Amino acid sequence: MNCRRCGTPIEKPGDYCLTCNTANADAVVAEFESDRAHLTILDEDAVVGQTTVTTRPEAGERLSEVQLRNFAGRVADEIRRKRPETVYAAGEREPLRETRAQLHHEFYRVPDGGAGGRREGADDDSDDDREDVSPVVAWVLDRRGDRSLAVVETPPREKIGGSHSTLIGDRKGRKAVQTVAEHPHVKKIVPGPIDAGGTGSRTGLRAKATRAGTNGNVRLLLRDGSSVQENRIVTTAMDRETGERVREDLNEALRDAELQDP
Known part of the structure; x- marks a missing residue:
């Protein structure tokens, strides 16, 4: 295979061309x-x-x-x-x-x-x-x-804000929010109030991104023991369909971080 721009032979298909600094795959x-x-x-x-x-x-x-x-x-x-x-x-x-x-x-x-x-x-x-x-x-x-979808360049730690600053689950709660904040299509995470009247969890903190709204935004539901916290996630998605794709990505990332059941 040759570079699509300068025609220089490249070793493997899709390799970046160092001769003319051109990508041959995206x-x-x-x-x-x-x-x-x-x-x-x-x-x-x-x-x-x-x-x-x-x-x-x-x-x-x-x-x-x-x-x-x-x-x-x-x-x-x-x-x-x-x-x-x-x-x-x-x-x-x-x-x-x-x-x-x-x-x-x-x-x-x-x-x-x-x-x-x-x-x-x-x-x-x-x-x-x-x-x-x-x-x-x-x-x-x-x-x-x-x-x-627009990619957000803001560092993950700067995406978290709002009137509520406390997260349930201590270290694991922070890990869940950090995992979501690292997604390139997440603009902001707004922690919500804590409800202590939920059903008890026996597996420690669990995190889940819920179904996207019509504007493409989703919610991050944290559950730890009898405490539940719903956090708003503002994404760059423009509608429910693209928001659902972001939600799928977030839930896979949470599963990889062992914060969600397989």
């Missing part, structure tokens, strides 16, 4: 299994290439901490060489989390409903047709319109 979809990650490289709505990164855990055992870190590092390196605007990810949570921790890109978790396994017969580093892509990639392609 998104990467990473599908994680326990011992491999399938990467699909996208440029707008076109699949420009695929590659697979593998690792070898001990027979019958999970990856050790060092193996996990090294595996995620190799995946992160493959993504960095594309310099994409956005990374979408699905599958095994441990390598997904570790890879996300090693990257500084916009990172979206594909909801579990979007995952459905990889198609058979895909060759690494080869061009692909839309009808042959996996359900995860098809889900991403169907939702590329999310790129039109």
